[in-house]
Ligand SMILES: [Zn+2]
């Protein structure tokens with residue numbers, strides 16, 4: 001059965017990619033794509049009942065991670081719709097369940113709250129419908145662990161689906177900016193020493209104010225990114241969502257301010 | 271929280287991966303259950319269903335929406351909207367649709383065409399069997415309501431691997447899967463594990479073949495232990511039981527190992543355990559018959575599970591092993607093994623009960639010839 005893992009991944013990424021391209025979180029939009037691909041037919045074909053059960057389990061386990069971080073909000077919505085579609089169109093009786101690990105429950109509830117705050121009622125409705133139908137198994141781990149196969153292939157994360165803020169944050173960590181400022185300062189000093197010996201204005205080759213410029217570029221990117229995210233959290237949505245966005249932007253901005261001031265301190269030895 | 275409370279207790283009992291896809295961090299099973307129950311609304315794991323009307327009213331009030339909005343949501347989010355075919359023309363789900371778009375279906379089609387070229391799928395049988403056992407129990411409700419497993423109970427799955435003691439198990443790691451309830455005692459799992467070494471009969475019986483069945487190992491050597499996370503859980507239910515972990519513990523003491531603890535198997539439930547999912551532990555019985563035992567899954571009971579307490583521990587998978595047939599009739603499963611047997615084509619040689627007696631004894635039950643006979647328990651006899 002494991003040989004279906006790769007193609008199942010391809011199929012999930014394909015439908016989620018098409019959903020992503022619509023820049024929507026509406027279920028109508030998702031279901032139109034689903035119908036067009038005839039995604040329900042993934043369960044069609046002759047299969048003995050026992051294999052059918054194992055196959056269905058595999059299908060659900062491949063789709064389940066898209067519901068959770070590090071995927072971006074829109075992908076997670078798509079992931080929820082995908083699970084809903086797969087859960088309801090499976091051909092086994094009783095239905096195979098979607099596994100949910102204890103560590104992921106908080107994330108799911110936060111996701112639900114974000115959807116409530118942004119008044120994405122279809123998202124909330126479908127999640128509650130699944131819970132109401134007992135579509136989940138509340139487990140210790142995302143998948144049963146058997147220790148049988150020696151070589152295991154972890155599911156690859158689809159890069160374009162991942163929530164972006166985390167990556168920008170990684171880029172401008174305090175340590176990294178400080179290190180960069182130090183290296184840059186050292187480099188400028190060296191250049192200065194060399195140009196003093198030769199008269200040639202080599203210093204002009206050095207990018208002035210490298211660190212502030214980098215910070216500016218990242219901030220611009222961040223603002224653009226925030227505008228993108230706002231698409232799913234429209235301004236008319238509740239105060240909490242705005243507050244959340246504000247908090248996120250603040251902590252981000254502060255991190256940058258903080259690094260910058262540190263760097264200036266270092267630079268002028270105050 | 272059953273245990274201590276405290277933030278550290280909470281986070282350390284939320285299992286996460288210690289090694290990705292291999293095993294979890296150690297956690298206390300009872301606390302883990304309480305964490306789930308503390309987070310979920312009891313309806314989420316209840317066996318009974320809230321009425322749709324109640325659910326609707328709740329949604330309307332929680333979201334602060336008009337009833338018309340809910341009606342619209344219901345129609346937009348209906349599973350009908352996922353259907354690619356007209357309502358009254360259900361598709362043939364037994365066939366892969368022609369010209370499929372999905373990569374998975376293309377693969378299924380390829381495999382299906384390939385399979386058709388084979389006479390039959392030889393690997394299928396043992397899967398069918400495993401599934402039959404699982405299906406038998408699905409959704410089973412008890413006749414007597416006192417046997418109904420309470421809502422919010424945990425279900426644990428253990429894979430019990432057969433030891434490599436037997437040459438024939440060397441390449442296939444045969445195992446059985448058992449589901450136990452969190453509230454069950456470790457001894458209940460021990461009693462449910464079936465292993466041929468419990469049925470071994472020690473001794474040479476060529477002079478008195480009729481007395482052999484009285485010497486079942488299970489009845490003579492009752493000591494056993496489980497080893498989980500530094501603790502030996504000894505079965506001390508019977509007066510003949512001894513702490514057979516003692517030798518190991520004493521050896522460990524003299525070799526700079528951290529101190530191992532002991533506990534009684536019969537006093538411990540699975541809720542009391544602190545274990546890792548996916549990690550190999552040990553079950554040892556008959557002195558040296560050692561089984562690797564792995565907890566593969568822990569989850570809350572679901573209303574579609576077997577809800578009859580009497581069925582647990584529930585065997586859901588068992589490896590089918592080929593049986594060894596009698597060397598004479600090639601028909602019946604072997605029950606005797608002989609050595610130094612002048613009548614035998616090979617040494618040692620396997621016989622079914624009938625052929626064994628026919629060849630080795632006269633009409634009055636007198637032994638013919640100078641051979642030795644031992645009871646043979648075929649591992650396949652459990653199929
Ligand atoms: Zn054994």
Ligand SMILES: [Zn+2]
Pocket residue numbers: 596597598599600601602621622623624625626
């Ligand atoms: Zn025979």
